[in-house]
Amino acid sequence: MESTLIQKTIGELILDTRRASNMSITQLSELSGVNRGAISRLENNDVKRPEFAAIYALSVALQISFDEIVHYYVDTEKRSDVLLHILSVSIQQNSDIDLIRKVATKYLEAPNEDSFDLTEKLYQYIGSIEDPSIRLSLYTLIIDHSRSHGIMPYIAKGLYQKYLIERNDFSKLKETYYSGKYILHYIEFLSQQDRIELYYKLGIHAFNLRIYMESIDHCKRVLGEEDGLSPYKIYALGILRDANFCIEDYKEAEMYSIQYKQFNYLNYPHTKEHVVLMDAQFAAKKGDAEKAIEILLSFLETCSDTHIVSAYRQLLQLYLQQNNHTGIKDTLDKCKEIVPIANSNNPFICSMYGDLLKIKGECYLTLGDYAQCIELMVESASWYSKVNDTKKEKECLNVIMRINLEHRVSPQTTFEKLSKYFIQSAKEMEG
Incomplete structure (x- = not known):
């Protein structure tokens, strides 16, 4: 009964709008590409399940807003493939986020497929959406839907993807770090690769917040999960070295530095410059400031733009500790060559x-x-x-x-x- 009422409303909407536009069925057919018979049956409510493609074509010809048509249509549509198509078109049309969520919710409720399969397909589809605000809203929907249906893997996956988006908001680095840590309650439902990536991202996140002990704990878990060799393992060793150095556990820092140095510079060229900068720091901490300065001056002759900022910072710090005004002035003058960072x-x-x-x-x-x-x-x-x-x-x-x-x-x-x-x-x- 409800289906007939809503479909009648669509038919009436088409009919009333056509008449208000002083347009004949023939004219509407020519503009929309929908044949006259189909339009007539739709307006007379003789179509039990009108195809969305036809409704969409008619709405364009009659200048009915896309969002209005979709609001009518999805209330009765139950086919998952059609709802997923409407969701895709809604996003392309820059529809209101509430409408997009409504369509996605109807898709997840489609009776013709298993709830787990629907959730999995929607999760995979979201990954192709460019707008992060839409992705965030739909991942949140997946989390809520998965919680209410006990779909544990997609609670974990949804939370992880939500964290990856939210952590890009630098003004909320602390809040997003703790939301990222919450995912650890569901860690067993993530794949090994996702677990490794999550531990690493939490490790660098904690390091940026100067929560060094937690950074160390996360990065040790990367080493525990990673059986072979991957960039994440190398990055984790670098953070372990730096975090231990920051808490003045120089013995541990040197141990991880030795492991970090073992990687082939040809395959991982970025490691070489990291090693040089850390060697300078170790030399300074051991009281050999002159050796540290020598290392940095030599490094600055050939280093990449990526590490020039760190090198000059270390050098200025050493000269400042020595109260070496000549060194300070010379280095400040050279610092002018650094291209200012506009944004990052x-x-x-x-x-x-x-x-x-x-x-x-x-x-x-x-x-x-x-x-x-x-x-x-x-x-x-x-x-x-x-x-x-x-x-x-x-x-x-x-x-x-x-x-x-x-x-x-x-x-x-x-x-x-x-x-x-x-x-x-x-x-x-x-x-």
Whole structure:
């Protein structure tokens, strides 16, 4: 009964719109490509299950909105293949997200296929959608549907894909890290490859948040899962080395550094530059600052753009510790050759660039160039703000305030720079 009513409504919608447009059935047939008999039967409610292709063609000819037609149609359509097609067209038509979810929900409820199979097909289809906001909404739908139907593998897979999308929002790095950790409750339902990738991504995520012990734990799990050799295993060793170095467990850091060095530079060329930078850090920690400086100066002659920022940051830090003004000035001058980073979708690169700007600011403070120091600290704070690193952001702002309290600088200029900074920061928070 409900089916007849809704189909009658579609027929009436076509009929009323055609008449309001002063269009004959023949004219509508010519415009839409749908034959006159089919239009007549539809308008008279003689078609039990009108084909969506015909309805869509008529709606285009009559200038009826796509979303309106779909709202009518999906309430009675039960065939999964047709609903999946409508979902695809809805996305192509940039339909409202609520309509897209409605169609996807009807698809998951289709009675002609098993619920698990429908969920699997929708999950695979979502991977082909370009718009991340639509993917996120549909993965959330899959998670909710899978929970209500006890489909454990797709709770896990949906949560994982949701995490991969949400972790790109740098303003919520901490929140998305904990949502990523929640997936560990369902880890046994992920494939081995997905488990390895999840552990690694959580490892680098925790490292970026400076939660080093958890980073170490996640990356050790990568090594436990990975039987052979993969990029993730190499990356995990690099993080284990760096995270242990950050917590000052230099013995463990050196152990992982040795393992990291064993990989063939020809197959993994990026490892060579990582090793050189870490060797310089080990030398400095062992008290041989001159050796570390020598390593870095030699490295800067040939290194790639990827690692030049880290190398200059380390070098400036060493010169600053030595109070070597000549070395500082020379390095600051060379730093001008670095192409400024306009933007980055990698939080590690954002933090690394912020670190370079901060150490440069500290160097100018040592040299007594307060204006340049303030300029760099504001810029550094901006980069830390992008990745929600409030601790380092506040450190930069504190340096600026301390300069104004302790030295003769123009407060007007400082306040103008800070005002621009806070306005820009507020805009970025609004998205």
